[in-house]
Amino acid sequence: MIIDEIHKIAQEENVSVFGTGPASEMADEPPGFRPEDFLPGTQSLICFGIAMPRGVYDTPAYNLETVWRSQNLMYRRLDTLSLHFATLLEENGFRAIPIYGCMPLGVNEKGTVVGILNQLRMAEIVKIGVIGRNGLLLHSLYGSRLMLGGLLTTASLPAMHYPENEETGCPPDCQICSEACPVNAIMPERKQVKIMRCLRYTSRTPLMSRLKFALLRARNKRAAARYMSLNSFDEHTFHICSKCVALCPYGGAG
Numbered sequence: 001m002i003i004d005e006i007h008k009i010a011q012e013e014n015v016s017v018f019g020t021g022p023a024s025e026m027a028d029e030p031p032g033f034r035p036e037d038f039l040p041g042t043q044s045l046i047c048f049g050i051a052m053p054r055g056v057y058d059t060p061a062y063n064l065e066t067v068w069r070s071q072n073l074m075y076r077r078l079d080t081l082s083l084h085f086a087t088l089l090e091e092n093g094f095r096a097i098p099i100y101g102c103m104p105l106g107v108n109e110k111g112t113v114v115g116i117l118n119q120l121r122m123a124e125i126v127k128i129g130v131i132g133r134n135g136l137l138l139h140s141l142y143g144s145r146l147m148l149g150g151l152l153t154t155a156s157l158p159a160m161h162y163p164e165n166e167e168t169g170c171p172p173d174c175q176i177c178s179e180a181c182p183v184n185a186i187m188p189e190r191k192q193v194k195i196m197r198c199l200r201y202t203s204r205t206p207l208m209s210r211l212k213f214a215l216l217r218a219r220n221k222r223a224a225a226r227y228m229s230l231n232s233f234d235e236h237t238f239h240i241c242s243k244c245v246a247l248c249p250y251g252g253a254g
């Protein structure tokens, strides 16, 4: 079966966590951000993650540069795998579309930059982790350090995930991430981040004019999203903060 071939490749590529689940569980996402909006007839979600080495966030020297380079390489690796799995599914008679970790982005009706499909929700549905108060995926082996890839497919795949895990979620009294955030962007009670506040603080995008983006965002959200995609993806954005990942003690991350 095609899913066995995909599992084999995922294991050869040292994918840390992998899961499949029903796309119908995302039917309540906002219009324009549902699986059906991207691939009519979608039956299944595939979502997987690779953990960033702990040392990337710990290194005292060139920490920001190391995170920047490592994340960009990881996005390429995950996105390439998503595309490869989609191609394999199509060669076996199904339709599939990769859901990339880095791009493309959209801008929702509130003007907030969002992924075209909520990858974190995909990850929870396929049971490869739970969302923490820092708005990121938590896993008992990898803490907050998983980066994600995924795809939608018309293939009806049996729900499964590995490795077996039991996630208790954030400890009741932990507030390390929200207390460390320099701009109070984390809403721990909602398990969300005010993404525009975070990006305004942390991102450096020398090729992208913030003024032009703001003007486009007010007039034409799609044009704003495309402008951002063309000028800020991959190594074209440098982040000066990753405290909500680096300081999270969940699971094996401590």
Ligand code: SF4
Pocket (backbone or CB within 6 Å): 180, 181, 182, 183, 184, 185, 186, 193, 198, 199, 201, 202, 241, 242, 243, 244, 245
């Ligand atoms: S990356 Fe930094 S600014 Fe953004 S939410 Fe995390 S701690 Fe806050």
Ligand code: SF4
Pocket (backbone or CB within 6 Å): 132, 133, 134, 135, 169, 170, 171, 174, 175, 176, 177, 178, 247, 248, 249, 250
């Ligand atoms: S720092 Fe604490 S509260 Fe924040 S996500 Fe990690 S475990 Fe949860």
